[in-house]
Amino acid sequence: MSNEHEKPWSGRFTEPTDAFVEAFGASVGFDKRMYRHDIAGSIAHARMLAHVGVLTADECSAIVEGLQDIQLDIERGEFAWTIALEDVHMNIEARLTDRIGDVGKKLHTARSRNDQVATGMRLYLRDEIDTIAAELKRLQEGVLEVAEREAETIMPGFTHLQIAQPVTFGHHMLAWFEMLMRDHERLAACRRRVNVMPLGAAALAGTSYPVDREFTARELGFEGIAENSLDAVSDRDFVIEFVAAAATLMMHLSRFSEELVLWSSAQFDFVDLGDSFCTGSSIMPQKKNPDVPELVRGKAARVQGHLVALLTLMKGQPLAYNKDNQEDKEPLFDTVDTVRGSLRVYADMLRQMQVKRENLYAAALRGYATATDLADYLVRKGVAFRDAHSIVGQAVRFGIDNGKDLSEMSIDELRGFSDIIDDDVFAVLTLEGSVAARDHLGGTAPVQVKAAVEQARHRLLQ
Numbered sequence: 346m347s348n349e350h351e352k353p354w355s356g357r358f359t360e361p362t363d364a365f366v367e368a369f370g371a372s373v374g375f376d377k378r379m380y381r382h383d384i385a386g387s388i389a390h391a392r393m394l395a396h397v398g399v400l401t402a403d404e405c406s407a408i409v410e411g412l413q414d415i416q417l418d419i420e421r422g423e424f425a426w427t428i429a430l431e432d433v434h435m436n437i438e439a440r441l442t443d444r445i446g447d448v449g450k451k452l453h454t455a456r457s458r459n460d461q462v463a464t465g466m467r468l469y470l471r472d473e474i475d476t477i478a479a480e481l482k483r484l485q486e487g488v489l490e491v492a493e494r495e496a497e498t499i500m501p502g503f504t505h506l507q508i509a510q511p512v513t514f515g516h517h518m519l520a521w522f523e524m525l526m527r528d529h530e531r532l533a534a535c536r537r538r539v540n541v542m543p544l545g546a547a548a549l550a551g552t553s554y555p556v557d558r559e560f561t562a563r564e565l566g567f568e569g570i571a572e573n574s575l576d577a578v579s580d581r582d583f584v585i586e587f588v589a590a591a592a593t594l595m596m597h598l599s600r601f602s603e604e605l606v607l608w609s610s611a612q613f614d615f616v617d618l619g620d621s622f623c624t625g626s627s628i629m630p631q632k633k634n635p636d637v638p639e640l641v642r643g644k645a646a647r648v649q650g651h652l653v654a655l656l657t658l659m660k661g662q663p664l665a666y667n668k669d670n671q672e673d674k675e676p677l678f679d680t681v682d683t684v685r686g687s688l689r690v691y692a693d694m695l696r697q698m699q700v701k702r703e704n705l706y707a708a709a710l711r712g713y714a715t716a717t718d719l720a721d722y723l724v725r726k727g728v729a730f731r732d733a734h735s736i737v738g739q740a741v742r743f744g745i746d747n748g749k750d751l752s753e754m755s756i757d758e759l760r761g762f763s764d765i766i767d768d769d770v771f772a773v774l775t776l777e778g779s780v781a782a783r784d785h786l787g788g789t790a791p792v793q794v795k796a797a798v799e800q801a802r803h804r805l806l807q
């Protein structure tokens with residue numbers, strides 16, 4: 346076995362790896378996407394080894410330059426990956442020795458692929474969290490723009506998907522903003538726990554070389570150093586935590602999507618999503634399908650699946666590292682791709698969305714949305730709430746039988762249900778009066794919505 350792809354561990358073996366096992370066990374096909382982070386980890390490790398005197402300065406520069414050249418090769422598409430070398434780590438290390446000679450073999454001193462892969466994953470995920478957080482922020486800004494523009498737009502608010510009370514469209518959008526804000530916070534909290542350095546743990550027990558873990562951590566921008574070497578190489582809870590945050594974010598986008606699908610249907614007709622975010626039908630010429638929200642709703646399912654896969658991957662593993670952990674990558678990578686794509690398309694789509702104000706207003710008028718306001722009006726005049734509830738129930742019944750909204754009834758008709766009712770009732774029966782009355786922090790009144798948008802913009806800057 347002295348071919349150019351000799352395995353770094355081949356020393357104790359007499360038989361070559363079965364060809365299918367080699368293909369079955371290789372992860373390079375997918376983990377090569379971590380090449381930058383693997384190289385960054387190796388460069389920092391080499392510098393630390395020189396710093397503590399395990400490598401000479403010349404050896405260190407040869408290794409660092411060799412790794413930098415390899416990175417350029419990879420980025421130019423000139424690196425030949427091979428499954429014979431299993432994963433991104435061994436591919437790069439073997440190429441280093443090809444390039445710079447035997448000194449390349451010293452890079453792996455005081456290190457194992459176990460702490461190397463855990464480090465690479467953390468560096469990779471830290472970068473992706475930053476990219477995702479920026480994309481999420483762009484979406485949140487888009488949501489705030491719509492909220493501000495539609496602060497006075499009245500729409501029906503729903504419970505049980507039945508018209509409940511009028512709300513403003515801006516207020517409804519701010520509900521989405523809050524959910525996305527919590528997603529943002531979850532990512533930030535997760536990032537703190539991701540940003541901890543495993544290097545130095547080596548295979549599982551630590552290393553007998555005089556490593557300076559603080560030095561390596563500073564080089565790589567890690568905020569902390571893993572306190573226990575067994576834990577450092579074996580747990581993937583940081584991946585699980587990220588995917589849980591991602592699954593929650595996707596769940597929110599999925600609910601948002603469900604509303605956009607409903608709202609863009611002929612039955613609701615509340616919004617127009619813009620031609621560039623919809624598709625037509627090959628058979629029905631009139632169709633304009635809300636593909637983007639439907640797809641995002643569908644993609645939430647795969648991230649949820651990845652979360653379950655990762656939890657299941659971890660739950661039976663004894664300490665410390667097991668090869669099972671190689672299976673953490675594809676669920677993580679697909680989660681990253683799915684979340685990034687979904688956020689991007691959502692932010693773009695919201696910019697195109699037209700809000701159909703007249704239709705929203707007409708829908709709010711149809712569902713006796715101000716019935717609670719009439720009950721509250723009676724209570725203010727001294728009627729007990731339960732009695733008020735029943736009086737208004739009768740008025741609604743009359744409205745249904747006669748095809749009239751509460752605000753369309755004459756004063757005499759209304760007084761038929763309670764003679765406490767006066768002309769001033771019409772101020773509360775209008776949709777405008779109803780939303781304006783909910784004038785407190787977190788309420789739907791247009792003034793509150795505008796103030797909340799301002800506040801939200803500050804929160805996004807923090």
Ligand code: ARG
Pocket residue numbers: 372376432458459462666668670671672
């Ligand atoms: N490709 C492996 C992974 O993704 C790297 C670590 C391998 N370690 C080992 N002892 N076989 O987990």
